[in-house]
């Protein structure tokens with residue numbers, strides 16, 4: 001049964017740090033090539049946060065766009081790289097936006113975090129806790145990356161994206177459809193930072209504070225899980241695969257996006273990608289890809305848009321909506 005109060009899209013925005021890091025710059029200092037990075041991942045360049053460009057800072061910039069001068073009465077920030085380990089960063093974002101004492105908290109589901117945050121926001125709206133929820137995905141993921149590791153340096157970048165959700169009717173254009181979410185913690189070690197948390201606060205050796213990734217296993221599971229989760233929401237919504245105009249998947253690897261689209265039976269031109277310019281921005285990935293696609297006219301009002309993500313945890317999920325017309 002559909003909830004009486006749906007969460008309806010009412011704004012979006014994105015923000016990137018200034019500094020561009022090209023494949024050529026990485027190839028000049030690590031044992032890799034522009035060609036390897038481009039053909040294995042689809043990435044040409046990514047952004048790297050400089051001094052002052054923290055997660056809070058990028059989140060505030062993306063959120064200002066999404067709010068366009070309006071207000072929100074709750075803030076959910078998806079991040080796994082908060083400005084401090086404690087407290088959460090969302091209250092600082094809310095304060096910087098002048099939102100007063102609204103509820104504000106972080107959600108950490110790494111690369112799937114934005115979908116988890118959307119689900120949380122939709123719950124706040126359907127339960128009546130809030131009317132307008134600002135949902136932000138922001139990460140300075142390069143802060144977790146070993147600068148000497150050629151298997152992760154080329155992949156990850158920094159950024160933020162935001163959507164504003166308001167209370168509305170489930171039949172409205174822009175109403176968030178069914179949401180499918182999952183986790184599989186037994187495989188946490190496939191993609192993790194060993195030290196820095198409560199189990200091991202101080203790294204035994206410096207590299208333990210960096211992300212390690214078993215890329216090939218993650219790759220295979222990402223395709224299968226995103227396809228599975230996408231099928232689940234399509235079925236719940238009563239959409240056929242052929243109804244989907246755009247597939248906005250977590251931007252981890254262009255080959256993952258293409259393979260997932262193929263598994264679903266979607267045409268290649270349904271795939272929305274900005275990974276060539278931003279790399280994998282973790283929780284920022286989906287809202288940033290949406291903001292870019294709208295700016296470029298790749299996603300337009302009336303499009304049926306399927307969103308899906310997979311990442312560390314492991315976590316994954318999907319949701320969908322019809323893109324609204326906002327004047």
Ligand code: UT7
Nearest residue numbers: 032033036040111150151215216218219222252253310311
């Ligand atoms: O955000 C969500 C989580 N992350 C992901 O979804 C990432 C998923 N994984 C991937 O995108 C891919 O697995 C990678 C892009 C990370 C790697 O691509 P791959 O096709 O799976 O390559 P591979 O790891 O199997 O490595 C192939 C070869 C290896 O050499 P050998 O063992 O075949 O001699 C690697 O050592 O490529 C080598 N390699 C590199 N060579 C040049 C790994 N990284 C690099 C590099 N430059 N940067």
